[in-house]
Amino acid sequence: MKNQTVFELAKRFLSSNSAEKGRKRFELLLGELEKRGGEPDSDYMKEAESKILREIFSRNRRRAKIRRFVISSLGYAASLFLIGLIFSVLYVGLKDSPPQPDWIVKTTETGNRAKIILSDGSMIRLNENSRLEFPEFFGPDERVVKLHGEAYFEVKTNPNMPFKVVSSEAEVRVLGTIFNVNTFKTPEVTVAEGRVSVRGSDTTNNVLLSKGQQVVIEENLMIVKEVNPDFFIGWHTRSLQFNSLPAEEVFKVLERAYGVTIKFTDDSNKVNCLITGRYEGERIETIIKGLKNILDFSYETDISTRTITLTIKKCING
Numbered sequence: 001m002k003n004q005t006v007f008e009l010a011k012r013f014l015s016s017n018s019a020e021k022g023r024k025r026f027e028l029l030l031g032e033l034e035k036r037g038g039e040p041d042s043d044y045m046k047e048a049e050s051k052i053l054r055e056i057f058s059r060n061r062r063r064a065k066i067r068r069f070v071i072s073s074l075g076y077a078a079s080l081f082l083i084g085l086i087f088s089v090l091y092v093g094l095k096d097s098p099p100q101p102d103w104i105v106k107t108t109e110t111g112n113r114a115k116i117i118l119s120d121g122s123m124i125r126l127n128e129n130s131r132l133e134f135p136e137f138f139g140p141d142e143r144v145v146k147l148h149g150e151a152y153f154e155v156k157t158n159p160n161m162p163f164k165v166v167s168s169e170a171e172v173r174v175l176g177t178i179f180n181v182n183t184f185k186t187p188e189v190t191v192a193e194g195r196v197s198v199r200g201s202d203t204t205n206n207v208l209l210s211k212g213q214q215v216v217i218e219e220n221l222m223i224v225k226e227v228n229p230d231f232f233i234g235w236h237t238r239s240l241q242f243n244s245l246p247a248e249e250v251f252k253v254l255e256r257a258y259g260v261t262i263k264f265t266d267d268s269n270k271v272n273c274l275i276t277g278r279y280e281g282e283r284i285e286t287i288i289k290g291l292k293n294i295l296d297f298s299y300e301t302d303i304s305t306r307t308i309t310l311t312i313k314k315c316i317n318g
Contacts, residue, residue: 101135102136103133103135104136105131106132108128110306113128116134118143119136122154124151124153130147131148132145132149134146138161142163143161144163145164146166146167147183150183152235153179155176155178158175159175162174167181167201168201169217170201172197173196178193179191180192182232188215188217188232192229192230195211198222200220205222234253238281240279241277241279242275247274247275247291247315260284260307262308262309263309264311265309269313275294295313295314296314296316297311
């Protein structure tokens with residue numbers, strides 16, 4: 001190989017974008033040639049050039065691997081970041097969302113009643129054969145309970161948290177008041193204090209009730225009337241006062257207040273006796289016996305069916 005060939009090869013190599021380490025090795029090769037003072041044979045030159053090129057290619061491959069590793073690492077890091085971001089959003093969302101309360105179910109059987117104090121301090125008296133569902137604590141927007149049967153409510157006032165009683169027949173909405181809800185047979189809502197809004201489940205109509213008013217829901221009709229609230233919450237208070245009330249109405253009030261059935265035999269006479277009296281916590285047997293001072297009647301009691309059967313003859317005074 002001519003010296004000119006060697007130097008042209010060196011010039012071409014050194015002018016290229018070769019790796020710095022490769023350039024230094026080629027310079028060492030030229031130095032060795034200079035020391036030898038001669039020109040190496042072509043096989044030696046090819047072997048030397050091949051070693052240098054292999055070194056350069058190996059270096060480039062390592063760099064490519066590093067670049068791929070960096071890119072892969074960045075992709076993996078981005079994935080971890082995205083997953084972390086998703087979990088952070090979920091965590092914050094769950095952290096900021098209020099906890100969901102467990103619901104409590106209270107039921108009563110025949111002859112039993114229950115007193116329930118809700119988390120807001122409202123008091124409920126659950127009548128016999130009834131069921132009440134309520135949360136262990138209320139959310140920030142409203143207070144909701146579910147009723148099947150009959151219950152008396154004393155609701156704590158909170159203008160920012162309406163109180164709802166939901167049944168299959170109606171929805172009662174209040175802010176704070178005293179009222180009675182009965183879903184047995186013909187559903188009815190009676191207000192003792194405050195104001196109550198009632199909406200039937202089969203109608204979009206609302207009625208607003210005040211103290212001494214009652215709504216009776218019959219199919220799609222909502223019938224409002226004036227009543228004595230004591231007659232409809234008497235089952236809870238057992239405080240009854242009659243002011244010249246017809247005898248027939250008195251027995252209806254007793255039937256409701258004491259959870260019994262009062263029937264009249266076919267031999268009973270229609271009477272127009274007016275009854276006045278006040279009873280506080282009396283047993284129904286005591287009241288029935290006391291009425292014998294006003295009415296001439298006989299009666300039988302069936303404890304197993306909670307039924308009182310009357311045979312009325314006449315009014316004693318008139």
